[in-house]
Amino acid sequence: MKVHVDGIEVELPAGTSAIDAVFSAGGDVPYFCAHKYLSPLGACRMCLVESGSPRKNPDGSFVMEGEGDAATPKIFWFPKPMASCTMQATEGMHIRTAKTSEVVAKAQAGMMEFTLLNHPLDCPTCDKGGACELQDRAFEYGYGASRFGFDRRHAEKHYPLSDFVILDQERCIHCKRCVRYFEEVPGQEVLDFIERGGHTFIDTEEGGLPTGFSGNITDICPVGALLDNVARFRGRNWEYDHTPTTCTLCPVGCSITVDARNGRLERIVAGENRDVNEAWICDAGRFGHPFASEERLTTPLVRNEDGALIPATWDEAITAINRGLLGLPLADLGLFVGADATLEEGAALAALADALNARHVDHFPRHSVFIAPTATLTDVATADAVVVLGADLGEEAPVLELRILEMLRGGLLPAEFAHGTAIADLRLVERPARRPERLAVIGGESRLWGHAGHRVSANGENALTRLAHPDTDDLKAVRALLDGAERPVLILGADALRGASGSAAALLADLASRTGAKVIAIPAGPNSNGLAALNLVPRTGGLGVDRLGEVPAAFISRLDPGMRAGGFTVVHDTHLTATAQLADVVLPAVTNYEKRGTVQNLEGRLLPLNPAAIQSGEAADLIRTLTALAEALGVKAPARGQRGAQTLLMGSVGVNTATVQVGGALHTFARTFVAPAAPHTPKLWTERMRSRDRDWVERIHDLVEGGWTLPVAPAAPQPGGDD
Amino acid sequence: MGVLEIAKGMGVTLGKLFQKPVTVSYPEQRATLQPRFRGRHILTRHPGTNLEKCIGCSLCAAACPAYAIYVEAAENDPAAPVSPGERYAKVYEINMLRCIFCGMCEEACPTGAVVLGNEFEMADYRSRDFVYAKEDMLVGVTGSIPQRREATRLGKPVRLGFQLDGGQPRAELEGVKYP
Numbered sequence: 001m002k003v004h005v006d007g008i009e010v011e012l013p014a015g016t017s018a019i020d021a022v023f024s025a026g027g028d029v030p031y032f033c034a035h036k037y038l039s040p041l042g043a044c045r046m047c048l049v050e051s052g053s054p055r056k057n058p059d060g061s062f063v064m065e066g067e068g069d070a071a072t073p074k075i076f077w078f079p080k081p082m083a084s085c086t087m088q089a090t091e092g093m094h095i096r097t098a099k100t101s102e103v104v105a106k107a108q109a110g111m112m113e114f115t116l117l118n119h120p121l122d123c124p125t126c127d128k129g130g131a132c133e134l135q136d137r138a139f140e141y142g143y144g145a146s147r148f149g150f151d152r153r154h155a156e157k158h159y160p161l162s163d164f165v166i167l168d169q170e171r172c173i174h175c176k177r178c179v180r181y182f183e184e185v186p187g188q189e190v191l192d193f194i195e196r197g198g199h200t201f202i203d204t205e206e207g208g209l210p211t212g213f214s215g216n217i218t219d220i221c222p223v224g225a226l227l228d229n230v231a232r233f234r235g236r237n238w239e240y241d242h243t244p245t246t247c248t249l250c251p252v253g254c255s256i257t258v259d260a261r262n263g264r265l266e267r268i269v270a271g272e273n274r275d276v277n278e279a280w281i282c283d284a285g286r287f288g289h290p291f292a293s294e295e296r297l298t299t300p301l302v303r304n305e306d307g308a309l310i311p312a313t314w315d316e317a318i319t320a321i322n323r324g325l326l327g328l329p330l331a332d333l334g335l336f337v338g339a340d341a342t343l344e345e346g347a348a349l350a351a352l353a354d355a356l357n358a359r360h361v362d363h364f365p366r367h368s369v370f371i372a373p374t375a376t377l378t379d380v381a382t383a384d385a386v387v388v389l390g391a392d393l394g395e396e397a398p399v400l401e402l403r404i405l406e407m408l409r410g411g412l413l414p415a416e417f418a419h420g421t422a423i424a425d426l427r428l429v430e431r432p433a434r435r436p437e438r439l440a441v442i443g444g445e446s447r448l449w450g451h452a453g454h455r456v457s458a459n460g461e462n463a464l465t466r467l468a469h470p471d472t473d474d475l476k477a478v479r480a481l482l483d484g485a486e487r488p489v490l491i492l493g494a495d496a497l498r499g500a501s502g503s504a505a506a507l508l509a510d511l512a513s514r515t516g517a518k519v520i521a522i523p524a525g526p527n528s529n530g531l532a533a534l535n536l537v538p539r540t541g542g543l544g545v546d547r548l549g550e551v552p553a554a555f556i557s558r559l560d561p562g563m564r565a566g567g568f569t570v571v572h573d574t575h576l577t578a579t580a581q582l583a584d585v586v587l588p589a590v591t592n593y594e595k596r597g598t599v600q601n602l603e604g605r606l607l608p609l610n611p612a613a614i615q616s617g618e619a620a621d622l623i624r625t626l627t628a629l630a631e632a633l634g635v636k637a638p639a640r641g642q643r644g645a646q647t648l649l650m651g652s653v654g655v656n657t658a659t660v661q662v663g664g665a666l667h668t669f670a671r672t673f674v675a676p677a678a679p680h681t682p683k684l685w686t687e688r689m690r691s692r693d694r695d696w697v698e699r700i701h702d703l704v705e706g707g708w709t710l711p712v713a714p715a716a717p718q719p720g721g722d723d
Numbered sequence: 724m725g726v727l728e729i730a731k732g733m734g735v736t737l738g739k740l741f742q743k744p745v746t747v748s749y750p751e752q753r754a755t756l757q758p759r760f761r762g763r764h765i766l767t768r769h770p771g772t773n774l775e776k777c778i779g780c781s782l783c784a785a786a787c788p789a790y791a792i793y794v795e796a797a798e799n800d801p802a803a804p805v806s807p808g809e810r811y812a813k814v815y816e817i818n819m820l821r822c823i824f825c826g827m828c829e830e831a832c833p834t835g836a837v838v839l840g841n842e843f844e845m846a847d848y849r850s851r852d853f854v855y856a857k858e859d860m861l862v863g864v865t866g867s868i869p870q871r872r873e874a875t876r877l878g879k880p881v882r883l884g885f886q887l888d889g890g891q892p893r894a895e896l897e898g899v900k901y902p
Binding site for chain 2: 122124125129157158232233234235236238239
């Protein structure tokens, strides 16, 4: 299909919207309401273009203009500018943007004037300032001055929709992105337009937003109407240091941008990764970051003669470890690590364990069985049947839930062009038909339960066995769904994998091969899939982290079992946790927001971590901490830094993590290590992810509970208002 | 060159001997500042409500070519607001060692809160004493940090070493009075 944009001819697939035709020709059109992953609506009327198409005679030939050989098909122009986001480009269509058409430029400037009529223009106090689509487009396409001499509309300002999202109804330009987001993506009808015309405002019916994915509306709001309340007034957009990295709160591995200012982590916004999280992240990933800048350990702590932990230098800590472990056989030292450590850190730990001949090596949490993922998240979204076994996705892998809901509304992924994801994919529609019969949930009740066509209450642990040998009508229906589907996906959660053994893996493999289903087993920890490839499980005669009390002495990194080892205990953590308070030496650690490294998500995708500029004193990542530990033990450190750990990883599992790109790459490790594991219940929000900053907590309380009236700008009566 | 030229030159010199000198014996005498002189910043207040004009928007910091300004904003307590609106500057600091007194902050300020005043006597001993916070710049504070320190030590009011040409500060310096 050939389309002419401002005289440039572009070749495009059929069904492309006119706005994407313009962008793929290198042009630009302003828009507010269109969004890559939402249905095009045509609400803001900013993306106006002039367009016209050739027309055919009744005999099928084109209506021509010109004489003889110079004749070309006549273009019949629409009499008025058209919204390009809701118009489909057709064969031979001609499009003129503001670049070549005075009419379009005037229409867009006029539309901008209308949009700005009631906008309060309080950009200096607005947190969106500097990253505001309205500011940018007004600068590029507006008149530059307002001719509106009347009072602007006054409405509710700083109105907290929930603890995390704050609404300013004056700033809203009625693009309807947030309304469509809730209807189309998490499938919740919470926000809507109320009243008509100039009095339209956004609100919820009964107050409050459902937790889970509500924060995404602060990203997609083109103005400062919906804002992140955790980052409220913490900094302006140009002041933040933006670091694109990967979220490691759960095994999905969403792409995020960490915004730090002055060494404090102030805000997290979603990044785009078409293969993983599209453009959405969960509320825990977005708002659960205050711990990274609160009550951090910044220096090592050493227990003195009086039994108190006192700040010390790293050298003193190394001396204390050396003295404490004197006389202990090196092989008796336990080495335990949290499952959100990076692959490089895991490789360094495994190499040190090899060098020490240590037996008590473990990472936590993990399952006692490793099931290699065969489905990707895109497979989940485009499947025709999904069966979820014993999973509470809200706690285990929230964004996986969004991808399942995407499957329910047809699994349409927006097309991709040279200019990125399609801005307006006309196949996406408002209030899409959902196909709940394609989703079966077996296990306990969860948020996904309400969306599922087949719900089977079952004890998660025997759900797999029961699905393999269905004993009730409900289960037989689920089995029939699996058997009848062409692209089924099985998702196993913590309940199904808890206490599972090799026989369960065999049963699953058998079920998958019979039904042709692809499988995702949600790992217990954020990087459990990657760490399973390294020998980080108890070795012959070794004890796991669940039997920490019996280990003679231990080094525990970023784990909080709440107890100490039998003897000398070294804890490496970001905060003074319960375990750290019991330790003999505490070493300060960095959070995953401050690390460089690689993690592997639940579909086996290697994803990069980049360090954000967060102040953490003398804190060190596990690789450098192991160097200090090796020095205290008098052995040679296997890796002294990131580069050395990458070499170790290359040697042990044959993957070069230095070349992992931003979007990540699927990788399957040849060998995995498993061992029996203690049961573990995943929990997304931990206590410390809530802010402990008293001011902040009180402010939120005031906003939510207290009356909010400011002593300035009383709402003046509006001329011409009908109230 | 003849004797005549030398005599002419000496004539000019001799003539000046009997004119009133333009130099003042600063600091005993006060220097008279030109109207365009720009010195240390003043943070002004709204007359009447006495609320700070500064809303903590950080645009001055963005405009500052010397990166001398640091602003941290916070939400106003509605019962006792610091500034009109939702937002105020919790921390407002200018590093006077970095400042080049170009006036870009004044130009960028949407509320006319930060205005370059006329005080210039800020010489001090330690670098950290050159970081002026809100309490050093709010309207009503007379004198620089070292001048106020000295005044406290001596138990005397701050003595400024300048006077204004015309006597009154510029109109932008709302509420500013120089003794």
